[in-house]
Amino acid sequence: MPDESVISDEMRAHLDVESDPITYDVEKGAVIKFAQAIGDSNPLFQDEAAARSGPYGVIVAPPTFLRSLIAGEAKSEFPRPFPNNLDGGSEYEFFEPIRVGDRITVTKAIVELTERQGRLGTMLFTTAETRYVNQLGQLAATQRTTGISYATPVEEE
Amino acid sequence: MTQLYYEDVNVGDEVSPLSKNATSQQLVKYAGASGDYYQIHYDDGFARNNGLPGIIIHGALKNAFLGQLVTDWMGPHGQLKKLSVSYRAMDIPNEDLVCSGTVTDKRVEDGVGIVECEIALHNGAGKATTPGKAIVSLPMWGS
Numbered sequence: 001m002p003d004e005s006v007i008s009d010e011m012r013a014h015l016d017v018e019s020d021p022i023t024y025d026v027e028k029g030a031v032i033k034f035a036q037a038i039g040d041s042n043p044l045f046q047d048e049a050a051a052r053s054g055p056y057g058v059i060v061a062p063p064t065f066l067r068s069l070i071a072g073e074a075k076s077e078f079p080r081p082f083p084n085n086l087d088g089g090s091e092y093e094f095f096e097p098i099r100v101g102d103r104i105t106v107t108k109a110i111v112e113l114t115e116r117q118g119r120l121g122t123m124l125f126t127t128a129e130t131r132y133v134n135q136l137g138q139l140a141a142t143q144r145t146t147g148i149s150y151a152t153p154v155e156e157e
Numbered sequence: 158m159t160q161l162y163y164e165d166v167n168v169g170d171e172v173s174p175l176s177k178n179a180t181s182q183q184l185v186k187y188a189g190a191s192g193d194y195y196q197i198h199y200d201d202g203f204a205r206n207n208g209l210p211g212i213i214i215h216g217a218l219k220n221a222f223l224g225q226l227v228t229d230w231m232g233p234h235g236q237l238k239k240l241s242v243s244y245r246a247m248d249i250p251n252e253d254l255v256c257s258g259t260v261t262d263k264r265v266e267d268g269v270g271i272v273e274c275e276i277a278l279h280n281g282a283g284k285a286t287t288p289g290k291a292i293v294s295l296p297m298w299g300s
Contacts, residue, residue, distance in 0.1 A: 030190075037190035038221040039177065043158070044233055054233050063224040063237050067217045068191045087216045089289075091241035 006081045006124055007113050018107045019072040026102040031061045034068060061098040066141055071108035071130050078110065080149045081124055088125065088146035096140040103135040111144070120150040160232035163263065163270025163295040172258030172274050175226045179214050181250050187218045214248040219278050219287045226256040226276060227291045234296045238271070242278075242289035252281035258291070270295045 035045040040062055043050035051059045112127035126147045134140045184198045196203035204212045220242050227237055258276035271294055278287040
């Protein structure tokens, strides 16, 4: 373990500070376009007649459509300690369906900072949580994403 | 679409596999639909200047493929509760990708049938570049 942590007080000051909320209308065209872009022909996501007789009565969004509802900028830029950044992964939890016609308010905050020694030297893992709240005030979903910041460039295998 | 029921599922069962092959055109469509315009996904020169072998598939598109794996399998009355993925290696366009999974647990919680799966996206060489987990609820017979 390094003697000195790369996690500074300035970084810790970003913990749990939410981005300014942005509200999106879930538009039918956008949902259909997203389903087509990912190559998902599920009628619940693009066929109005099929959706009407389905469990939701209206077209619903594929689970990862939420990715297109991009959160606003953080109030101030997070001071990344290293030049290289990787997308480590994603974890969605779904509580309510995302229906065409919904209004979804999106906020995002860094919720965890951890550092590790690994193949790429010292690595900083930044976990952010994005919250998606619908027009009824219900938490419809959350997404936790992990970014990896590291000093040593990746050697291609 | 066929409906999967809680009682139909056993630990060790396979999640019906899903084949994908992401063309450069699909990456551009995904960039437009998702709003992720990072050039490493459609500009070959930009990607190479960033030390990549060429353009690579958006991690979030692989996440979408794994979402479809699960929503196709569970049927219209299933509900996806949790979907997690780890990006362990990059994937490139025009490879035959296979999404697959295995049921690892099933239980009834508050009268709801819950099923857990380990899932992964495999590259053209069969390597699991994007493993993950999914938790779904499934309807029960007679419900």
